[in-house]
Amino acid sequence: MRQTFVHVGVLGTFLASVVVASATQEIFKFDAPGFRLSNAIVSPEWHAYIEQLRQNDSLPGISVGVVRLGEDKKPEVQLASWGRRTEEGDGHNMTSDTLFGIASCFKAFLSTSVGLLMDDYPQGRNVTPLPEGLKHFDEGQRHPPQGTELESKTYWRRRLKPRLGPSTPVPTQQPAEVTPPSLDWIAYTGLYKSDDGYLPVTLCSSQSDSTHCRAVVSDFATLDSAIAVATSLYSTYPAVWASHLRLQHFSGDVFNFTFTALFPHGYGQNTSAFEQFESGVTSGWVEFQVDAAKGAVEGFSLVRDLNVCAARARKTGGALSETADAWFGKV
Numbered sequence: 001m002r003q004t005f006v007h008v009g010v011l012g013t014f015l016a017s018v019v020v021a022s023a024t025q026e027i028f029k030f031d032a033p034g035f036r037l038s039n040a041i042v043s044p045e046w047h048a049y050i051e052q053l054r055q056n057d058s059l060p061g062i063s064v065g066v067v068r069l070g071e072d073k074k075p076e077v078q079l080a081s082w083g084r085r086t087e088e089g090d091g092h093n094m095t096s097d098t099l100f101g102i103a104s105c106f107k108a109f110l111s112t113s114v115g116l117l118m119d120d121y122p123q124g125r126n127v128t129p130l131p132e133g134l135k136h137f138d139e140g141q142r143h144p145p146q147g148t149e150l151e152s153k154t155y156w157r158r159r160l161k162p163r164l165g166p167s168t169p170v171p172t173q174q175p176a177e178v179t180p181p182s183l184d185w186i187a188y189t190g191l192y193k194s195d196d197g198y199l200p201v202t203l204c205s206s207q208s209d210s211t212h213c214r215a216v217v218s219d220f221a222t223l224d225s226a227i228a229v230a231t232s233l234y235s236t237y238p239a240v241w242a243s244h245l246r247l248q249h250f251s252g253d254v255f256n257f258t259f260t261a262l263f264p265h266g267y268g269q270n271t272s273a274f275e276q277f278e279s280g281v282t283s284g285w286v287e288f289q290v291d292a293a294k295g296a297v298e299g300f301s302l303v304r305d306l307n308v309c310a311a312r313a314r315k316t317g318g319a320l321s322e323t324a325d326a327w328f329g330k331v
């Protein structure tokens, strides 16, 4: 059985946040001894399918490298690309040498390195004893993870779908009855720090009057409705996978959060605002802890994975500030 590995790279607007990484990349050359270039791996139907995918998802360019073992068990490589690598016209077509900013590459590296280690057993290069109960690796166990191509395609498509606003607002689940926050909006603004691996955040509201906050709020106002702007807290969040944090009021001291990559002035020649985030991955809710007597906010608990937090709570019986995924203390 032939083993085919496919890696699909997609040039999408999300690259703005990770494009810094490409400055230190080098072009990946297929000059390894024993590799043979082939034009016969990718069928014309698959070629047409990728072009359709590119057009359907408004992707400027796609580049694909396919490696498989030929009849003689020697590796064959086919490189192909579709679309353009810049916004300019002809003469700027995507090529197999076009560099991408890449993200979420650990799967490829992890599965390849584990595959190499596994392959060392039948080749007799690894003599480490196998775990108890496992006598040998058979063919089935040595196959690469199934559905790799499909999974990565679904992943990229999900990742690259821009979220638009305010013309197509993200549906929000409303509580039966919304109660206002315990304190004035302005009491929730200011600097918060976490010891749980998150960057510090400076929350702003539409009532904040610092130059910084006015800029943050006006960036969000390109996407959020006026009502949403009046009932949200916003911060910058300069990570590789996000640029901003939005806390949209749910009820009481509970807010829904989204770590999002904001493009208030669009990207490249297209200046329409949009944002990008992975729903369910970089979103959840936070609950502020308020000292009512002092009329002050102490901090907020961030819940990203409800099941994990619930399991932690069952185990320790601790309060939300201890069992949540992160605690941000107000400075």
Ligand SMILES: *[C@@H]1O[C@H](CO)[C@@H](O)[C@H](O)[C@H]1NC(C)=O
Residues within 6 Å of the ligand: 049, 050, 052, 053, 056
């Ligand atoms: C592209 O969109 C058309 C029309 O919605 C659909 O029929 C087709 O299956 C799509 N192709 C791909 C590759 O997603």
Ligand SMILES: *[C@@H]1O[C@H](CO)[C@@H](O)[C@H](O)[C@H]1NC(C)=O
Residues within 6 Å of the ligand: 083, 090, 091, 092, 093
């Ligand atoms: C660029 O790609 C288009 C469409 O695939 C093709 O028609 C055109 O000839 C290509 N231009 C160059 C310079 O290769």
Ligand SMILES: *[C@@H]1O[C@H](CO)[C@@H](O)[C@H](O)[C@H]1NC(C)=O
Residues within 6 Å of the ligand: 171, 172, 173, 250, 254, 255, 256, 284, 285
């Ligand atoms: C917002 O948070 C509340 C409280 O946890 C939750 O019930 C609701 O589903 C969340 N809404 C969205 C859109 O995530």
Ligand SMILES: *[C@@H]1O[C@H](CO)[C@@H](O)[C@H](O)[C@H]1NC(C)=O
Residues within 6 Å of the ligand: 162, 164, 266, 270, 271, 272, 273, 274
């Ligand atoms: C410009 O960007 C917006 C938002 O991402 C999108 O809806 C629109 O289709 C784009 N326009 C063009 C001409 O690509």
